[in-house]
Amino acid sequence: NAGVTQTPKFRILKIGQSMTLQCTQDMNHNYMYWYRQDPGMGLKLIYYSVGAGITDKGEVPNGYNVSRSTTEDFPLRLELAAPSQTSVYFCASTRSSYNSPLHFGNGTRLTVT
C-alpha cells in the first residue's frame, strides 16, 4: 500500500498562476483533508471531504477549490496564486472521523513569488 500520495513535492509559482495539488489514497478511506502549515505554525484545515461528491470548507478556504469525484482522489486547486499561499500543504485521509487516526501524505512545498 502506498498510503497517501501527494504530487508534486515542490513547486514555485509566479503570482497569478494556477496549479493543482494532487492527492490520492489507496486505503479506501472516505474522509480526506487538506491542511496548510506555515513556518513555525500549526496545521490549518483548508477543505475536507467525507466521501465522493461531498466537500466542505475548513478554517482557511479562501483562494482554494477542491473536488472529490472518486474515493481515491482529492485534488486542491489554486486559481490565482498569491504570496500568502506560500506554505507546505498536507493531504490526509482516515477511515472514520470518529476513532481512526489520520494518515498524511509527504506534503507539497509551494512558493509563490
Add this chain to the structure above:
Amino acid sequence: RKEVEQDPGPFNVPEGATVAFNCTYSNSASQSFFWYRQDCRKEPKLLMSVYSSGNEDGRFTAQLNRASQYISLLIRDSKLSDSATYLCVVPPTGNQFYFGTGTSLTVIP
C-alpha cells in the same frame, strides 16, 4: 476554551532523561486520541493511539485521564532522534480533527 491545548515548550532535555507532555481537551465525549510526531516541515507521523486508559510502546507511554480530560505522553531514556514536535490530535464529534499546537522537544547530547 480551545478544543485541544498543549504546552508548546520548548522542552530541552539531556539524553537519557524522561520527559512528559500533557494535552487537555474540552469535549468530554471524545473516545480516542492520537499522538503524532512531526519533524521540521515534514508530515506528521502517527506515534501512538489511545483508546482506553493508556498505551505503551517501548520507551513511549501515553496515558488518558478522562476525569480531568487530559492525555499525556511520556518518553523514557530520551534519544537525540526523539527531537521533534509532538502533536496531540483529538477526533471530532463532527468531521474536523482538532490539533494541539504541538510541543517542541530537543534532546541535548
